[in-house]
Amino acid sequence: MEILYVLIPLGLLVLGVAIWGFIWAVKTGQFDDMEGPAHRILMDDDDIRIPTRNPEKTLHEQKSEKK
Amino acid sequence: MNGENEENCFHCSLPVPKNTTYHVEIDGVEHAMCCPGCQAVAKAIVDGGLTSFYQYRTDTSPTARAAVPEVLQELTLYDKPELQRTFVSTDDKNVKQASLILEGIVCAACVWLNERHISALPGVIEFRVNYSSHRARVRWDDTQIHLSDILQAIVSIGYLAHPFDAGRQEEVYKKERSHALKRLAIAGLGAIQVMMLAVALYAGDYSGMDAGLEHFMRWISLLIATPVVFYSARSFFSSAWRDLKVRQLGMDVPVSLAIGLAYAASCWATITRSGEVYFDSVTMFTFFLLAGRFLEMGARQKAGQAAEELVKLLPAMATRITDGGDETIAVSELLTGDKVRIKPGDSVPADGVILEGRSSIDESLLTGESHPLAKTIDDKVIGGTVNIESPLVIEVQEVGEDTVLASIQRLLDRAQLEKPSIAKTADKVAAVFVGFLLVLVSLVAAWWWQHDPDQAFWIALSLLVVTCPCALSLATPAAMTAATGSLTRLGVLTTRGHALETLAKVTHVVLDKTGTLTQGRLALESIDVFSEIDKQQCINIAAALELGSEHPVAKVFLHEADVPNSIAAEEVEAIPGQGVTALIKGVRYRLGNACYVEGGVKAPFNHAGGAEQPKHATEIYLANEDQLLAVFYLSDELREQAAESVQALKALGKQVWLVSGDNEEAVSYIAGQVGIENTRYSMKPEDKLAVIHELQANGEIVAMIGDGVNDAPVLAAAQVSIAMGGGTQLAQASADMVLLSEHLPHLVDAIKMARRSVDIVHQNLAWALIYNVLALPLASMGYIAPWMAAIGMSASSLVVVLNALRLNKSVDT
Numbered sequence: 091m092e093i094l095y096v097l098i099p100l101g102l103l104v105l106g107v108a109i110w111g112f113i114w115a116v117k118t119g120q121f122d123d124m125e126g127p128a129h130r131i132l133m134d135d136d137d138i139r140i141p142t143r144n145p146e147k148t149l150h151e152q153k154s155e156k157k
Numbered sequence: 158m159n160g161e162n163e164e165n166c167f168h169c170s171l172p173v174p175k176n177t178t179y180h181v182e183i184d185g186v187e188h189a190m191c192c193p194g195c196q197a198v199a200k201a202i203v204d205g206g207l208t209s210f211y212q213y214r215t216d217t218s219p220t221a222r223a224a225v226p227e228v229l230q231e232l233t234l235y236d237k238p239e240l241q242r243t244f245v246s247t248d249d250k251n252v253k254q255a256s257l258i259l260e261g262i263v264c265a266a267c268v269w270l271n272e273r274h275i276s277a278l279p280g281v282i283e284f285r286v287n288y289s290s291h292r293a294r295v296r297w298d299d300t301q302i303h304l305s306d307i308l309q310a311i312v313s314i315g316y317l318a319h320p321f322d323a324g325r326q327e328e329v330y331k332k333e334r335s336h337a338l339k340r341l342a343i344a345g346l347g348a349i350q351v352m353m354l355a356v357a358l359y360a361g362d363y364s365g366m367d368a369g370l371e372h373f374m375r376w377i378s379l380l381i382a383t384p385v386v387f388y389s390a391r392s393f394f395s396s397a398w399r400d401l402k403v404r405q406l407g408m409d410v411p412v413s414l415a416i417g418l419a420y421a422a423s424c425w426a427t428i429t430r431s432g433e434v435y436f437d438s439v440t441m442f443t444f445f446l447l448a449g450r451f452l453e454m455g456a457r458q459k460a461g462q463a464a465e466e467l468v469k470l471l472p473a474m475a476t477r478i479t480d481g482g483d484e485t486i487a488v489s490e491l492l493t494g495d496k497v498r499i500k501p502g503d504s505v506p507a508d509g510v511i512l513e514g515r516s517s518i519d520e521s522l523l524t525g526e527s528h529p530l531a532k533t534i535d536d537k538v539i540g541g542t543v544n545i546e547s548p549l550v551i552e553v554q555e556v557g558e559d560t561v562l563a564s565i566q567r568l569l570d571r572a573q574l575e576k577p578s579i580a581k582t583a584d585k586v587a588a589v590f591v592g593f594l595l596v597l598v599s600l601v602a603a604w605w606w607q608h609d610p611d612q613a614f615w616i617a618l619s620l621l622v623v624t625c626p627c628a629l630s631l632a633t634p635a636a637m638t639a640a641t642g643s644l645t646r647l648g649v650l651t652t653r654g655h656a657l658e659t660l661a662k663v664t665h666v667v668l669d670k671t672g673t674l675t676q677g678r679l680a681l682e683s684i685d686v687f688s689e690i691d692k693q694q695c696i697n698i699a700a701a702l703e704l705g706s707e708h709p710v711a712k713v714f715l716h717e718a719d720v721p722n723s724i725a726a727e728e729v730e731a732i733p734g735q736g737v738t739a740l741i742k743g744v745r746y747r748l749g750n751a752c753y754v755e756g757g758v759k760a761p762f763n764h765a766g767g768a769e770q771p772k773h774a775t776e777i778y779l780a781n782e783d784q785l786l787a788v789f790y791l792s793d794e795l796r797e798q799a800a801e802s803v804q805a806l807k808a809l810g811k812q813v814w815l816v817s818g819d820n821e822e823a824v825s826y827i828a829g830q831v832g833i834e835n836t837r838y839s840m841k842p843e844d845k846l847a848v849i850h851e852l853q854a855n856g857e858i859v860a861m862i863g864d865g866v867n868d869a870p871v872l873a874a875a876q877v878s879i880a881m882g883g884g885t886q887l888a889q890a891s892a893d894m895v896l897l898s899e900h901l902p903h904l905v906d907a908i909k910m911a912r913r914s915v916d917i918v919h920q921n922l923a924w925a926l927i928y929n930v931l932a933l934p935l936a937s938m939g940y941i942a943p944w945m946a947a948i949g950m951s952a953s954s955l956v957v958v959l960n961a962l963r964l965n966k967s968v969d970t
Contacts (some may be wrong), residue, residue, distance in 0.1 A: 091370060098354075100378055105350055105381070112342040116335045126288030129265030132213075 166191035168199045168315070170217040184208050198315035204312070205274050213266035218315060232312070233305040234474055234485055241304070244320045251300045252282060257293045257308075259286065260317040267316070274314050278302060293318065319948040326564055335624055337454055341447045344389035346439035349380045354378050355437035372666060375427040378436040386420045390443045392450075411591045412630045416443060438950060444654065445958075449634040452641075475506040478550065495553045499544045507540045508560045509551035513666060519543040525642055529709060531735075541866070545709075562866070565605060569584075586922055590629065590929075601937045612939060619938040628928065628953040632921030633658075635961035640914035643965050648882070648898025649907045656893035658918070659877040660911035662858050666806050667849065667871075669863035670817035673881055675900075677864070678959070679713050680776055680794040686787045693719065695787040699779055701726040702739050702748045710777060736778075744781050754778035758785060793823070800831040802901035809908060812857075816845050862904065863895070864888050879904065914964055921957045928953045 115121065166173055167181070167188035179190035181199040190196040198218075202210055236243065245255045262268060268286045271293070275284040280301030286293045295307060304320070309316045354374050361371055390413075395411035419435040426432035475488050478496040488506045491497070494513065499505055505518070517529035520542045529545050532538060538551055541562045557563065598620055605613035637658070641651045651657060671677050684692045700718030703711035704726065726739035733959075736749015738757065747757040758780045774790035806813050814835040817824045824838040837848055849871055852859050861868070861875035865888060872878035873891040880892035882899050896903060932949060935941050941949075 091367065094370060095373065098374070100348065102377065102380070105346055105856060110347055112346075113339055116338050120333070121335070121338055123287040123289050126265065126268055126286070129288065130269065138636075142791075 165189075166195050167211075168195040168218055183211060190504075195315075198313065201313045201315075202270065202274075203591040205277070207270055207273050207314075210266050210270045214267065214268060216263040218263065218267070219261045226477060227966050232308045233303075234487065235308060236303045236305050237487070245304070248296065249669075251298050252296060253299050253304070254294070254296045255304060255320050257295060257311075257318040258321050259293050259311070260290050261315060262286070262288075262291045269611055270314060271311065271316060275307060275310055278307065278310055281307065291587075306646055311738050333454065337447070337451050340389040340392070341444070341451050343518040344385050344440060344444040344447050345386040347389070348437075348444040351378050351385075351436045351440045352379050354381075358434070370538040372427075372430060373832060375434050375436075378425060378434060379427050382423070382436040382440055384417060385440045385443055389447060390416050393443075393446070405585060405588070410588075414444065415589065415630070424782060429601060433592075442954070445631065446634065446956075450639050453961050476500075476644075489557075491553055491556050493553055497551050499549045499551060501544055501546055501548060503544055505538045505540050505542050505544060505551070507553045508555035509538055509540075509553045511536050511538060511549055512552050513550035514548055517545040518549045519545055586629065586926070590926070597933070597937075605939075616936070616939045620933070628925035628950075628957045629922065631954055631957050632925055632961075634919050635958045636914050636917040636921060636964060639961045639964040640910055640917075644907055644910055647903050647906055648896065648900065649879075649903055650895040650897055651893070652895065653893040654878050657911045657914055659858065660860060660908055663877060663908070664857045665812045665814060665852055665859045666874065667814045667816050667852075667859055667861045668833070669818055669861075669865065669868050670815060670824055672864035673796075673862055674799050674815070674827055675793040675795055677789045677793065679709050679775070681713050681717050682790045682792045684787055684789050687785045688787075692787070695779055697724050698741060698746060698786075699748050699777075699789065700724075701741060702729065702737050702746060706730075710791065714789075742818075745940070746779065748779050749775065751776065751778055754780045754785070757782065759783055793827075795827065795830060796899070797899055798900075798902050802905055803831045803833060805902070806908070809905070811860075811908075814848075816840055816848055816871075818845075820864075842867045842870050847873055849874050863892075879907075910964070917964055919959055921960055924960070925953060925954060 165171065167183070168190055171191045173179075173189045173191045179193060179196040179198055180187050181190055181203060183199065183203055188199070190199060202208065241253075241255075245253050247253050259271065262271075268288050271286050272284055275281055275295070280298045281295065282298060283296040284293065284307075297304070297307060303756040308318050308320075338794055354377060356372065357376075358366075358374055360366075361374075384871065393409050393416065394413045396430050397409040400410055400573050405552060417438055419439050422432070422437050423434040423439070476483050477486050477491070478498055483498060491507055493781070497506060497509065501516065511532055511534050513534065515533035518538055519529045520530050520539065532549075537554075538544075538549070539562070540560045542557075555561075566628075598617055599619055603612055604618040605616050640657055644651060644657075668674055681696075684695065686692055686695060690698075696714060696717050697719055700714040701724040703714050724741055726741050729737065729739040731737045732749070732753065735753040736747060738745060738747045745757070747754045755778075759782060774792040775887035777789040777791060777958050778785065779787045779789070803813055812835065813833050814837070815824060815828045815833045816837045818840050819838060821838045824836050828834070828836045834853075837844075839847070845868070849859055853874075853876070858877075859875045859877040861872050862881070863869075863872055863878070864881040868880075869888050869891045872880060872888055877894070878892040879894045880888040882895055894907065896907075928949070932941065
């Protein structure tokens with residue numbers, strides 16, 4: 091069981107990293123808005139990047155085709 | 158998706174008026190729009206390549222107001238350095254930063270739309286919208302773009318932005334929140350680690366463990382528990398110290414005692430290699446308590462933020478009339494004696510007296526009066542009220558601190574200070590219990606010191622641990638957190654900790670009328686017709702006359718008229734406070750009050766014997782030049798199930814009062830409809846306050862339910878208060894609970910839930926006390942080993958928490 095003398099301090103180190111990470115997240119404002127990001131991730135302007143039947147077309151052409 | 162029905166506006170879903178041709182092509186399909194405002198906004202969205210907004214949105218957008226050039230012109234005032242001083246901070250030489258309150262955000266797609274549109278402007282460095290608080294933070298390069306351009310861009314896509322001074326409260330809240338989060342995280346992570354080691358230690362106790370390893374694990378636990386106690390639990394210690402300084406024994410005293418002593422004893426045990434350690438209990442206990450307080454803080458901050466939005470009642474700008482013509486200035490620059498022009502639809506910037514013009518003023522927010530009042534020369538107007546019909550010129554009489562609005566705010570501050578507090582049951586029990594415990598422990602320790610000095614310390618310690626008031630101090634927060642959670646799901650937001658406990662003890666429920674018992678808006682109740690023209694046709698004529706008017710009466714007709722309305726009016730002329738006249742197919746019609754309409758009819762009019770006439774309602778007459786056509790009866794509609802809710806409140810043994818700023822007739826009519834016997838009418842905010850104080854002087858516990866600015870001081874003074882979700886922000890900020898659903902039966906549910914949670918609290922307290930009373934003599938006699946004390950302590954806390962979780966079930970039982 092001597093390995094515990096190494097593993098437990100190692101666990102402490104991980105704990106320290108976790109706490110540091112959390113404090114960093116709080117400081118950089120990642121907990122300021124708890125609702126927005128959940129929605130934001132679903133709304134990205136990636137329509138024009140979704141491949142269409144004719145991949146040679148430029149982005150601009152695809153856009154005008156949509157209209 | 159909205160808009161499949163071509164008769165509704167694709168942007169805001171309101172019916173599209175007949176004979177209008179507003180269209181916008183979105184993704185290749187022509188969509189109908191109801192007004193130029195919506196058309197312009199939809200066009201701006203399409204032009205910006207942001208049509209995905211219409212796919213993403215989950216709610217309909219608010220109707221866009223046409224961006225009048227003057228409004229846009231007004232925004233340029235925000236570029237003035239004097240005005241910017243209060244809300245703009247300069248980061249770099251040219252980079253400026255401001256906080257905005259956004260109006261019109263209804264779903265996440267709105268956030269997306271705003272961020273995409275504004276970030277794309279050249280010169281905008283950063284634009285972030287906080288979805289929870291509807292605040293935005295913008296940074297821009299002042300050499301490339303001005304603040305007014307940004308505000309205009311927001312207006313162009315159908316939202317409104319007000320700059321506000323984020324410096325004060327916002328920063329405080331943010332600090333408080335991040336501190337609480339850090340404390341919670343450290344306590345949580347620490348608790349997990351210590352618990353892991355504790356399991357190993359308990360197992361080691363049972364099956365034997367290498368003494369060196371055990372000692373090592375204890376030291377590690379000590380190491381982890383130390384920051385939890387000294388950082389996370391510090392708030393408990395400091396507030397316990399505050400309590401002690403004013404010679405009180407609040408709940409934080411036993412909490413600190415438990416955490417402090419268990420930690421100290423465990424340290425002693427670790428250092429001297431003797432006894433037992435309780436680091437697991439210490440950290441877990443801290444974590445649970447902090448979690449409860451974090452949730453409570455979140456709700457409180459949300460309500461507090463609303464208070465800042467009060468500034469929106471007063472406009473930021475005013476049009477001052479000077480010898481050199483009109484000039485637009487900041488309201489804060491207004492002086493007594495200034496002449497100010499107020500456009501229809503604008504708020505009155507300060508208290509004053511009318512010099513020119515006549516119009517109707519909507520004072521409902523300040524006085525509770527349900528109908529707009531006709532005002533003319535020499536009448537007084539109050540800052541914060543809304544001018545409805547036609548332009549006015551007023552002379553400013555009071556500014557700043559002297560205005561009615563400011564005095565209501567002062568009244569509110571004072572009421573909050575004077576609020577009678579109801580001592581919390583748990584605090585009272587804790588005070589007695591802790592006092593008793595401390596005396597007992599010293600007696601027991603003294604006795605053992607005499608008889609067996611070696612044993613004395615350990616017995617005193619296990620006595621303290623076994624009687625640790627964990628269960629006692631968790632009893633209330635656990636039950637309250639669970640009850641608050643299930644109420645929130647019902648749409649009742651609890652913003653202050655004491656609210657539920659007080660609500661359960663309430664003897665009097667005082668209701669406001671306008672906006673609380675009623676919808677706060679007029680509705681058509683009945684019609685009498687006096688010619689061959691049928692009722693619906695009369696409504697359509699009235700709607701045609703009122704098309705384009707902002708008056709609340711107009712909205713009623715527009716709401717009731719056929720869509721599309723085939724009648725079009727010409728030469729519309731509105732006479733403020735009187736009525737409106739117009740030509741329809743060559744016939745002149747008049748719509749308005751009896752006096753005005755009678756003046757335009759050749760035959761004397763006889764409307765006696767109207768079959769449908771209700772007593773309390775506002776009467777609106779419609780006539781052509783020959784005869785009276787119809788009388789419309791408008792009244793403020795009761796909320797759904799208002800009468801049932803009042804009856805249910807009475808069935809619960811509460812006295813129900815109706816206290817309103819409206820006139821006697823309107824109040825007694827509503828009271829009769831819902832079955833309230835105790836009424837007070839024509840009450841100013843200070844009168845309402847007096848009513849509450851009188852009840853309180855008789856020892857009654859009052860719950861106040863209201864919605865307007867005029868209710869705010871009363872809400873603050875009542876022992877427990879509930880604001881309507883659709884009411885003003887100030888009312889919500891001064892209330893203990895907010896009825897977000899605006900569904901009155903939920904009020905009854907909330908009282909029932911409050912009673913149940915108080916029952917649960919009592920059960921929990923009883924259990925905690927029984928456990929402690931049983932354990933006390935055993936521990937005093939030295940029969941309880943410290944490990945038994947630890948298990949007993951955890952088990953008693955667990956029982957309390959599980960009991961509280963029963964509150965999560967449905968409300969009706």
